[in-house]
Amino acid sequence: MDRINNNEKKRFYTVFKIVATILMICLAASLIICMFDMPRLFSEEHPGENVVAERYIESGIEETGAVNFVAGMILDYRAFDTFGESNVLFAATICVMVLLLGHKPSDRSEHETVPRTVKNDVILKTIAKFAVPFILMFGIYVILNGHLSPGGGFSGGAIVGSGFILAAVSFGFDRMEKFLNKKSAGIITFVSLLVYCLAKSYSFFTGANHLESGIPLGTPGAILSSGLILILNICVGFVVACTMYSFFSLMRRGKI
Amino acid sequence: MFEQIYNHFNDIVAALLFVIGFSNLLFQKNLIKKIIGLNIMDVAIYLLLASQGFIRGRIAPILTDGSESAVTYINPIPSGLVLTGIVVSVSVTALMLSMTIRLYRKYRTLDLDEILMKIRQEREEED
Numbered sequence: 001m002d003r004i005n006n007n008e009k010k011r012f013y014t015v016f017k018i019v020a021t022i023l024m025i026c027l028a029a030s031l032i033i034c035m036f037d038m039p040r041l042f043s044e045e046h047p048g049e050n051v052v053a054e055r056y057i058e059s060g061i062e063e064t065g066a067v068n069f070v071a072g073m074i075l076d077y078r079a080f081d082t083f084g085e086s087n088v089l090f091a092a093t094i095c096v097m098v099l100l101l102g103h104k105p106s107d108r109s110e111h112e113t114v115p116r117t118v119k120n121d122v123i124l125k126t127i128a129k130f131a132v133p134f135i136l137m138f139g140i141y142v143i144l145n146g147h148l149s150p151g152g153g154f155s156g157g158a159i160v161g162s163g164f165i166l167a168a169v170s171f172g173f174d175r176m177e178k179f180l181n182k183k184s185a186g187i188i189t190f191v192s193l194l195v196y197c198l199a200k201s202y203s204f205f206t207g208a209n210h211l212e213s214g215i216p217l218g219t220p221g222a223i224l225s226s227g228l229i230l231i232l233n234i235c236v237g238f239v240v241a242c243t244m245y246s247f248f249s250l251m252r253r254g255k256i
Numbered sequence: 257m258f259e260q261i262y263n264h265f266n267d268i269v270a271a272l273l274f275v276i277g278f279s280n281l282l283f284q285k286n287l288i289k290k291i292i293g294l295n296i297m298d299v300a301i302y303l304l305l306a307s308q309g310f311i312r313g314r315i316a317p318i319l320t321d322g323s324e325s326a327v328t329y330i331n332p333i334p335s336g337l338v339l340t341g342i343v344v345s346v347s348v349t350a351l352m353l354s355m356t357i358r359l360y361r362k363y364r365t366l367d368l369d370e371i372l373m374k375i376r377q378e379r380e381e382e383d
Contacts, residue, residue, distance in 0.1 A: 020282045024275055031271035040263050042312040046331075049311065053333055054326040057317065061324060069317035069329065074336045081336075085343040092347035099354040150318065154339060220319070247350045251357060 065217035065226035066147040075152075075229045079200045085154075086196065086236055089243045090189055100250045121170070128170035135163035143237035147226045153236025160237065161244025168245070173253060176245075182256040185242045192235040199228050266307035273300035287356045287366045291349060298345040302338050309334030 039046050056073050066072035074082050143156030168176040206213040218225030246256045261268065273296060280293025309331040317332040356366065363371045 017283070020279070024279045024282070027278065028272065028275040031274065032268055035264050035267035035271050036260055038264060038267050039308075041266055041307055042310055044311055044327075046308070046311065048308055048331050048333065053331040056332055057326045057329050058324060061319065067319040069319070069332045070335045070339075073332050074339060078336065081340065085340055088344060088347050092350050095351050096354045099351075099358055150316070154343065251350075251353060 061220050064229065065220050066229050067220050067226075068147050068149065068152070071147045071152050071229055071233070072226070075147075075232045076227070079204075079232065082153075082232070082236065083193075083196055083200060086193060086239045089239055090193060093189070093243050093246050096247060096250050097256075100254055101256075102254075124170045128166055132163055132167045132170075135166065136160055139163060139237075139241070143233055144223065144230070146233040147229045148221065148223070153233040154240055156233075157237040157240025158244055160241040161248075164241065164245040165248045168249065173249065176249075180242070180245060180256075185246055185256055188238050189242050192238040196232055196235040199231060203228055266303060270300045270304040270307070273297075273303065285367050285369055287359065287368060290368075291352050291356070294352070295345065295349060298341065302341060305334045305338050305341070 039048075056077065057069055060066065060069045060072045064072035064076040066076070139156045139159035139161075141156075142151035142159060143153055146152030146156065164176065164180065203213050203215060205211075215227045217227050220226070224230070249256050277293045277296030277298075277300060280296060281290050284290050284293060311330050314328060314330045317329040317335070320328070359371060360366055363374050365371060365374075
């Protein structure tokens with residue numbers, strides 16, 4: 001019985017491999033043929049280079065006050081898109097929590113390595129002591145300068161989150177838990193999303209009704225400029241940092 | 257022919273990366289390798305989008321030297337779309353990895369065939 005099953009399995013895999021290879025070759029060929037019909041790359045006649053991009057660049061500074069046009073685009077003209085992205089991250093954290101939270105250690109299999117606590121690793125601890133403050137500082141710099149230079153909430157939040165992960169790995173999760181646990185991470189994420197939602201709803205409401213929003217744009221290039229973009233960048237940075245750390249913590253030990 | 261390939265070089269590399277990722281999804285039996293394949297497909301899409309927005313001789317869309325004319329800067333829209341793609345891909349990868357952890361805890365293996373065999377055995381035992 002088993003041998004017949006094995007033979008069937010083998011035959012199935014031979015057929016599967018042949019069919020899949022043919023399918024992949026067809027897919028590659030059709031994609032490459034389609035790519036020849038795409039507009040010519042890097043040229044100025046590219047159809048994506050239309051009035052929308054022109055408008056974002058030519059009146060971006062007047063309307064948003066952001067020197068970084070991409071930040072002005074994603075956090076002012078298309079702010080609801082970015083709000084949706086932050087909510088996607090929040091929803092992903094909740095799903096990972098549902099899947100991994102509340103698993104007793106007895107559920108872990110014996111093959112799985114017990115999470116080692118690196119308590120006496122001198123090299124890691126010494127390096128982390130120097131590196132973590134600078135990583136956090138650089139992350140905060142990237143968040144706060146999102147409207148002036150490359151970067152912004154997402155990249156800066158990822159840097160801050162990886163700084164948290166390094167701190168947790170080298171000094172132990174117990175010390176991180178003092179200020180970043182399930183409760184505080186939830187509160188930070190919730191408050192950030194709420195501030196984002198309220199601030200941007202207000203500005204969209206006044207904008208749609210042609211009212212004065214009363215949000216000062218400031219001089220472009222100054223750190224306190226460009227209206228809501230700085231606040232929204234900080235909110236997004238908080239959400240991303242908490243999400244990064246909670247992904248790592250949940251996968252490593254099953255709780256935040 | 258060669259000129260056409262030269263003109264569409266990034267597009268073709270993106271298509272090949274996409275196919276490589278897709279065949280990883282089909283041929284690998286290890287769940288982690290399947291997730292890596294999906295991430296390679298994501299990278300192909302980023303490459304395609306980012307190269308659509310770039311224009312030779314122009315600079316990144318950050319105000320430089322006070323020039324506010326659209327011919328100085330590349331198209332900022334694909335950059336924003338790539339950002340959206342990266343966020344979604346991070347979320348999906350985290351979700352898939354945590355599901356893989358749950359499957360491993362239950363069936364003690366990452367091989368998809370073995371997991372399916374064990375599920376079938378469980379069903380037969382139930383009946």
